[in-house]
Amino acid sequence: MLDELGPEELAARQQATELDILTMGITFTVYSDGENIDRAWPFDVVPRIIPGAEWSQVERGLAQRLRAVNMFIDDLYNEQRIIAAGVFPAELLEDSVNFRRECVGAHPKFGVWAHISGSDLVRDDDGTFYVLEDNLRVPSGVSYVIENRGVTKRAFPELFGHNRIRPVDTYTDALNKLLSSLAPDGVDDPTLAVLTPGIFNSAYFEHSFLAQRMGAELVEGGDLVVGDDDCVYMHTTEGRQRVHVVYRRIDDLFLDPDVFRSDSMLGVAGLMRAWKAGNVGIANAPGAGVADDKCVYAWMPDIIRFYLGEEPQIANVPTYRCMYDDERDYVLDHLDELVMKPANESGGYGITIGSRATEDELKACAEAILDDPRNWVAQPIINLSTVPTLIDGTLQPRHVDLRPFILTGESSYVTAGGLTRVALQEGSLIVNSSQGGGSKDTWIVDEPNDAPAQTMRQSQHQSSGDEGGAA
């Protein structure tokens, strides 16, 4: 299809989308951008296509994974059965910087803590999807999934009529239902509020977008107050009004200056008190981040088996835990094939990529592992897949990842596709929009059973492997 359009038409459509994005005010914020706090969202007009049957499998895997994650979090803050059973080491929990003692004994509705998660997936060159990380705190990007679809529809209107592309904009409805279900018992028509740090936050556009789509109030900390009755109120033109559910988009530590950081200007004093009293629902629940670090990641297959008695339906990148003798021995024998990561560092610090390291570096890494095995995990190198992307008027392969969003409450919901981020630099694996990454619309396309299957397939070029990246 893209070949039929030809380069000029394709470029024209790319231009049209850029104008579209500018006038709609779809923006993200880059902190270092000086006075210009809005930047237009970089968008590649060529959609990424994933067959529906394949995606349905991913959906099942993600829903299962988040069910287990939530049982795990609830267990950690209550009985700690998984530790008693010897499946998850108590030391790891003691070391965790994301475990909030203030939340011990809390019982959020449905036993769910991480209501909204955005898991980062990559595909290997054999086509397998892997979960790279589970973002359980305040994952962002879902508004771009919906906006990207709108932009693509205007750019390629002719494709939407006769292809079965799964719609993405049911997300906000599902989120609305989920948040409403978190209201205190007996409240029929709850008031929802999206708690944002404010306009200077990089995801402010999304906070606003979600509030709009759900008819929720977009509030800042200063708009809310916790009364003597331990209920949450907002200041309005009609005086104080009760808020029943807070979808917070600020980090745990800033939520409530009475309990966490006392210098927080973003939070609401008394919010934790109101939450524990059951007078307000908070999504994601404070403390949910405990299941969101590299250590817990390594245990994920065990966690799924422990709570659900099922085999994981979506792959974890195989992760060797150096605290276990047999896994450490394997790592030390295969240093040159693996990526070694210190567990409590983030943002790529301290990572050694075996295939690129010198003898000395490998030796130093081995010593570091032996010195503090608990702090190290190792993973094989994943050769990331690429998809065609419009670069200077021609289609070229570029690396992508994928962030679907998973809602977990009484039931589960997974977005059809998710946010595809693309590394616009040739060979680059960096997809972050703040560092030269862009995004694409992601199409989950169902094939009509009775029609020939090749109508709308797009080949997913695979990278040759020599530029494979660390997972």
Place this chain on the structure above:
Amino acid sequence: MALLSRNADRIYWAARYLERSEDLSRLVQSYGELIDDLPSDDDTASRWGALLAVLGPSDDEPDMAEAGERAVVRRLVSETERAGSVAFCVGAARENLRTTREVLPREAWRAVNDLSLFVRDEAVRAEDRRFRDRVLTRVIDDSRRLDGILTSSMTRDDAWEIWRLGRYLERADMTTRVVGVRAAALMAHREAALSYDEVHWMGVLRSLSALQMYQRATRGAIDATAVVQFLLFDDLFPRSVLFCLNEIDRCLDRLTRPDSVRHDVATARDALMSVMATTTDGADLDQAMEWVQSLLGKVNSAISARYLSIDGG
């Protein structure tokens, strides 16, 4: 439906800024037309300086009374950094609406965002006479387009009433400024102005979009007293000061606990009506308008205290 006080504050100011950018654009536009109609042997350059008085007295700015056309238009239209210019007001309206996108219809945000992109890139062209009209007309048209979008697609909730409060208070204020400043300017050029009295008052009407409606209402010639009466007291023309105050009262009917604001509106209306008894003589009128403006300022404070700050609830 209740409205967050913080959002009320932003919507109110967005409405005020947008109204001001529209009114100021129209004023600059009609002033240019007016000057074209006057004899050119006069000191045309300093005439433009007189227009700056509409921004009110300023302590921290250099005296621009003798400034030429280009400098004055730059100050009033294209200078982004200085408060009060059209470009500044449009930018401020956008910044305020940017943080209240979930309250207003989506098209409203698009209209303002569109306009601010245009003004950011093109406002500077207004300094050139050939392009000035295009720039100013766009500001006026887009401001009205926004009103249209809201009128046809916005729920009549508190946000709507707050928007109207901002619009009508700013409009009342701008009408008093145009009437006052022009009256004073006419006084200053009494000799030259006398023979062109009619042209001047026509210019005043034009700058308030009022010429045609004035003529329809009075069915008569342009007469200073009748023009002032029309712009201040006509209760059917939507830019007259009385009409604006009446609309503010109607907004208050639908908001909760409006008594403190209503009291200040009544005081402003009483002051306005007392002007009817004074002459339309320039100095008196200018002074009377300043008095009304200060009372409109009190209405603004009362609105702020009641609806726009968190202590109001």
